[in-house]
Amino acid sequence: MLPAVSKQQGYAWHALDIGDRFSMIVSLVLNRNMLPENGDVQATEAWIKRCVQAELQAHIRLMIHWLDSDESNPQSFGSFALSYAAWQNGKTVASTSTFQLLWKLGLGRPPASLSTGIGAVRIATPEQRTAVLGPDGDQWNLDVLLRQALFFVPDDVYRKRSQLN
Structure with a gap:
């Protein structure tokens, strides 16, 4: 059921x-x-x-x-x-x-x-966000995103998407 x-x-x-x-x-x-x-x-x-x-x-x-x-x-x-x-x-x-x-x-x-598998992504913690964007928010470390299987939407992409809805 x-x-x-x-x-x-x-x-x-x-x-x-x-x-x-x-x-x-x-x-x-x-x-x-x-x-x-x-x-x-x-x-x-x-x-x-x-x-x-x-x-x-x-x-x-x-x-x-x-x-x-x-x-x-x-x-x-x-x-x-x-x-x-x-x-x-x-x-x-x-x-x-x-x-x-x-x-x-x-x-x-x-x-x-779920903490297993590579078929699911996780929401980034503040520490992981810093690892992806760097301390000043001016970097984009895709390798961190992929290695830690993170779901992350950059602020500018989120704002654009929000304006469409």
Whole structure:
């Protein structure tokens, strides 16, 4: 059952083709540290997706989850690996371990609490804004924006858009 229409904007839906009821989605969980330090993360993910999708049957779609390696984070790659091993070896109650895996992948949670993946962007904090614009607001550091997956609309663009509405 879906949430009320008024609350649906608070959720991320992972339906690639809602019209195709026969498709399945396979999750690929990767360590975020595998991403190239100074590379194009979107291009890297697209390449991985093409390679893996080429090996899957046509009705199976791929979703990639990038988890960080910070062991203090309960949704880290290492924590996921432990939960997955427990689930796979039947060492926990099936419903509990399944829920833990879904939670660690961020499935069905409001986007505000999502801290994983490169398919979602985050609102920039004041510190991140300074990193993007510089202390005087006269710079434009796109690499910071992309590396930290930030959603940021410069003031001049926001003002122009506001005037159109």
